[in-house]
Amino acid sequence: MTTTIHRPARTTVSAGLAATTTSAASSADSLVTVRGLRVAYGDGPVVLDGVDLDLAPGETVALLGSSGSGKSTLMRALTGFAPVVAGSVDVAGHDLTRLRRGELRRVRADVGQVFQQFNLVGRLSVLTNVLTGALHDAGPLNWVGGFGSAHRRRAMALLDRVGIAHKANDQARTLSGGQQQRVAIARALMQQPRVVLADEPVASLDPRMSHSVLELLQEIAREDGIPVLVSLHVLPLALEHSDRVVGLRHGEVLVSAPTASLDAEALAVVYEGVEEETDDQH
Numbered sequence: 001m002t003t004t005i006h007r008p009a010r011t012t013v014s015a016g017l018a019a020t021t022t023s024a025a026s027s028a029d030s031l032v033t034v035r036g037l038r039v040a041y042g043d044g045p046v047v048l049d050g051v052d053l054d055l056a057p058g059e060t061v062a063l064l065g066s067s068g069s070g071k072s073t074l075m076r077a078l079t080g081f082a083p084v085v086a087g088s089v090d091v092a093g094h095d096l097t098r099l100r101r102g103e104l105r106r107v108r109a110d111v112g113q114v115f116q117q118f119n120l121v122g123r124l125s126v127l128t129n130v131l132t133g134a135l136h137d138a139g140p141l142n143w144v145g146g147f148g149s150a151h152r153r154r155a156m157a158l159l160d161r162v163g164i165a166h167k168a169n170d171q172a173r174t175l176s177g178g179q180q181q182r183v184a185i186a187r188a189l190m191q192q193p194r195v196v197l198a199d200e201p202v203a204s205l206d207p208r209m210s211h212s213v214l215e216l217l218q219e220i221a222r223e224d225g226i227p228v229l230v231s232l233h234v235l236p237l238a239l240e241h242s243d244r245v246v247g248l249r250h251g252e253v254l255v256s257a258p259t260a261s262l263d264a265e266a267l268a269v270v271y272e273g274v275e276e277e278t279d280d281q282h
């Protein structure tokens with residue numbers, strides 16, 4: 001696939017940009033392929049317009065854009081929850097826009113999700129929170145012992161992988177934000193996802209924790225050979241912890257290029273003409 005930095009007529013072209021480079025992803029090897037995606041909520045305006053996206057196994061793609069540019073909506077489309085007006089959203093060989101509800105539920109199990117607020121059940125143990133990631137394939141639960149021993153072994157192995165096995169029996173709410181996000185990542189991995197979506201996973205974390213959580217996500221992508229799409233508001237974090245960057249502005253993809261070919265100046269086009277606060281982007 002050719003990658004692009006689009007410059008709409010109303011924006012200024014700054015010097016020195018590589019307008020065309022070669023991407024890591026192409027539709028041939030992509031696990032996720034979005035084409036011509038157009039989304040509108042009810043009778044409201046179009047919030048995604050003609051979006052193309054490819055996610056290849058093993059790559060971490062940073063999704064950038066100002067508040068309201070459509071990042072969460074794109075993530076929602078990848079789980080079949082966005083009101084799609086046109087286009088296709090292919091995840092692991094299934095076009096989500098064409099599936100019935102039951103089929104959609106099965107395909108959703110392939111998509112692991114990580115959220116800004118972790119979404120753990122605070123009063124439950126760390127281990128139980130991770131186990132809930134396997135609910136879709138747990139079968140009839142043994143309500144005395146809960147999940148079976150195979151699930152528990154897998155959950156413990158994942159907690160070990162994310163570095164907090166020693167907290168397994170603690171209540172989730174007693175952990176720090178960074179630790180809770182690691183639990184949430186382990187829970188997402190528990191469902192053995194084919195792709196991981198992380199919607200602003202470090203927005204509630206301090207800089208040190210942010211780096212370590214993003215390092216972990218990138219490591220998981222590489223080691224497990226799954227794509228990770230991570231939306232971020234902080235440019236330096238995106239430039240340090242991704243293989244490719246996709247930049248949205250007003251629902252359109254303006255930048256899609258390997259991270260190594262980009263810098264903050266090249267990405268400024270994504271934020272040009274946007275009035276919202278920009279303090280945390282640089």
Ligand SMILES: Nc1ncnc2c1ncn2[C@@H]1O[C@H](COP(=O)(O)OP(=O)(O)OP(=O)(O)O)[C@@H](O)[C@H]1O
Pocket residue numbers: 041044047065066067068069070071072073074
């Ligand atoms: N459920 C909804 N109903 C109506 N409009 C919505 C809904 N969700 C989002 N929108 C609108 O869609 C547009 C894109 O929103 P979205 O949340 O996808 O942006 P975002 O880039 O994720 O923003 P942020 O960085 O603030 O999370 C915005 O104009 C928003 O108001």
